[in-house]
Amino acid sequence: MSDRILEVKNLKKYFPVKTNLFGKGTEFVRAVDGIDFHIDHGEILGLVGESGSGKSTTGRTVIRLLDPTKGEIIFEGRNITNLKKKELRKVYERMQLVFQDPFASLNPRKKVGSAIEEVLFIHGMKDRAQRRERVRELFDMVGLRGEEEKYPHEFSGGQRQRVVIARALAVDPRLIICDEPVSALDVSIQAQIINLLTSLKDRLGLSYLFISHDLRVVRYMSDRVAVMYLGKIVEIAPADEIFKNPAHPYSKALLSVASIKGSGKGRKKIILKGEVPSPVNPPSGCRFRTRCEYATVYCGEAEPQLKCIGTGHYVGCHLY
Amino acid sequence: MGEEILKVKDLSVNFYIEDRVIPAVDGVSFSLQKGETLGLVGESGCGKSVTALSIIGLLQTPPARIVKGEIIFRGENLLDKSYEEMRRIRGKDISMIFQEPMTSLNPVFTIGRQISEVIMQHQNVSKKEALDRTIEMLKLVRIPLPENVVRQYPHQLSGGMRQRVMIAIALACRPGLLIADEPTTALDVTVEAQILELINELKDKLNSSIIIISHDLAVVSEIADKVAVMYSGRIVEYADVHTIFNKPKHPYTRGLLEAVPDIDMNRQQRLKEIRGVVPRPDEIREGCRFKTRCDCAGEVCMDKEPPFYQVGKNLGRCWNYA
Numbered sequence: 001m002s003d004r005i006l007e008v009k010n011l012k013k014y015f016p017v018k019t020n021l022f023g024k025g026t027e028f029v030r031a032v033d034g035i036d037f038h039i040d041h042g043e044i045l046g047l048v049g050e051s052g053s054g055k056s057t058t059g060r061t062v063i064r065l066l067d068p069t070k071g072e073i074i075f076e077g078r079n080i081t082n083l084k085k086k087e088l089r090k091v092y093e094r095m096q097l098v099f100q101d102p103f104a105s106l107n108p109r110k111k112v113g114s115a116i117e118e119v120l121f122i123h124g125m126k127d128r129a130q131r132r133e134r135v136r137e138l139f140d141m142v143g144l145r146g147e148e149e150k151y152p153h154e155f156s157g158g159q160r161q162r163v164v165i166a167r168a169l170a171v172d173p174r175l176i177i178c179d180e181p182v183s184a185l186d187v188s189i190q191a192q193i194i195n196l197l198t199s200l201k202d203r204l205g206l207s208y209l210f211i212s213h214d215l216r217v218v219r220y221m222s223d224r225v226a227v228m229y230l231g232k233i234v235e236i237a238p239a240d241e242i243f244k245n246p247a248h249p250y251s252k253a254l255l256s257v258a259s260i261k262g263s264g265k266g267r268k269k270i271i272l273k274g275e276v277p278s279p280v281n282p283p284s285g286c287r288f289r290t291r292c293e294y295a296t297v298y299c300g301e302a303e304p305q306l307k308c309i310g311t312g313h314y315v316g317c318h319l320y
Numbered sequence: 321m322g323e324e325i326l327k328v329k330d331l332s333v334n335f336y337i338e339d340r341v342i343p344a345v346d347g348v349s350f351s352l353q354k355g356e357t358l359g360l361v362g363e364s365g366c367g368k369s370v371t372a373l374s375i376i377g378l379l380q381t382p383p384a385r386i387v388k389g390e391i392i393f394r395g396e397n398l399l400d401k402s403y404e405e406m407r408r409i410r411g412k413d414i415s416m417i418f419q420e421p422m423t424s425l426n427p428v429f430t431i432g433r434q435i436s437e438v439i440m441q442h443q444n445v446s447k448k449e450a451l452d453r454t455i456e457m458l459k460l461v462r463i464p465l466p467e468n469v470v471r472q473y474p475h476q477l478s479g480g481m482r483q484r485v486m487i488a489i490a491l492a493c494r495p496g497l498l499i500a501d502e503p504t505t506a507l508d509v510t511v512e513a514q515i516l517e518l519i520n521e522l523k524d525k526l527n528s529s530i531i532i533i534s535h536d537l538a539v540v541s542e543i544a545d546k547v548a549v550m551y552s553g554r555i556v557e558y559a560d561v562h563t564i565f566n567k568p569k570h571p572y573t574r575g576l577l578e579a580v581p582d583i584d585m586n587r588q589q590r591l592k593e594i595r596g597v598v599p600r601p602d603e604i605r606e607g608c609r610f611k612t613r614c615d616c617a618g619e620v621c622m623d624k625e626p627p628f629y630q631v632g633k634n635l636g637r638c639w640n641y642a
Contacts, residue, residue: 050508156597186363187535188594191579198587213509220581220591243583257513258583271517272510275478
């Protein structure tokens, strides 16, 4: 147990879409519907899936920006599922979040240096000189030496993402939840941020929950990868393994269309039929059965559980 | 093949904003054969969309103005055409698919009306005939139950379906040239694969020429025959798709390809990055546009801009091949 920094058990997050007279939900979007996973110390877990699969909701629920509907979140051996706001502040010294959009996550009226100083102040660093010193150190770390006195609009997208990363690191966290950290950036800038994140991980011994729809980036970054589909984890395995031998029909299709450099035309691809069904009324039994070419009658009746089919390789499919 | 359908010669577009002049596209030339697909690749702000909008005559003027160049489509210079003449060409001979299928359709009209409008605008057909053609088009882009979909509104369709409708509208009059501006960027990967397959298939069926614009080299590799890589308003490398991927010559193209992790790479191998940031279009006036980020920039790169050099099968704007 002690080597796990985060453990999530049967996590569910429902959003009400219709409410009755008393404001109680009667119909729900089941964004995350019962998932289990863990992250070890110093590990990067990649979370992939298409839009609406619940990967961002998972990230936000884990860090308690959203309150889970059900389930348990155990962070560094402590159950944080029901902590109050005040108690959560202590948790946030150990766990931080980096969002996708570096344009929306910085206050345009604040110099980036003082935005980070504010974080330090809130977390109890009352001495001004000390804060200044720490900010300088952080900017050094993310490759923005001496740029503390600028406003966000003076930075490009990639530089802003560096500021956001510096802010996340301010409190010296152990786990960072990266929600599509490079998706909004140009290709040539993406590589810079990816390299920054990997070198920071090695230097500071961080763990990441790395959420992305870009399979190439996830493959590159992650030690293990979890594939989500309609609120469920359908497969979870070490990165090498899942990319070499994907087991779930959805993972197979998803990985086959992941554009591989230069391979272009003529590569064998599995083109899925149809589109992701609505998470309000997900299909009964296996959620993927409506698009699955191997689906049988049985798939509509029982929901598959995650089964172990190799070292650390779990798949939720009746074929196994 | 063999017949040239479009020739862009020395196209330059400036944006006049307040008292600044921003050269968004600067001396871009390329040509396109009948049935051929050209990929236009580059990062945000490199001028790829502005090039496309110039061809189809949808550039906002002001602030933008085409200051130089010719766009020859089927032997006629489109820049000499009047507004009315362009209206007749647009949608009929040249049409465009935009990135955002969510915002490109009119939310208050049915799908059927939006497609048949295009057909009736350009062809002398009755309403009934136009509707039949509409259903035929929807079948062509593989929308299930087209008879029902014609009565539906855009919000009732998913993103992938809407993009199919956009393709149906664009192809309704069997245009000679189709411009697809980031057609799959807003879509999920599995849906992206569906749409790319569809475009590929229709290309063969209708024998249209296509210009596909994307920031993702991988997407372009799926359908393009030739690729032009743009950087800061200029084409920096031009070659067929195979050569671009296997033997890229320009340092920028090489950088772009190396900056994306390959599917069998892991963290132990550090990603090659292109240092620095994309310059603003008006930032670099002298020398090679890529000089600030290039690893092999020499003295000559600082003050003289390289012309195109033929290197093997590639055309590259780089002094290293002088």
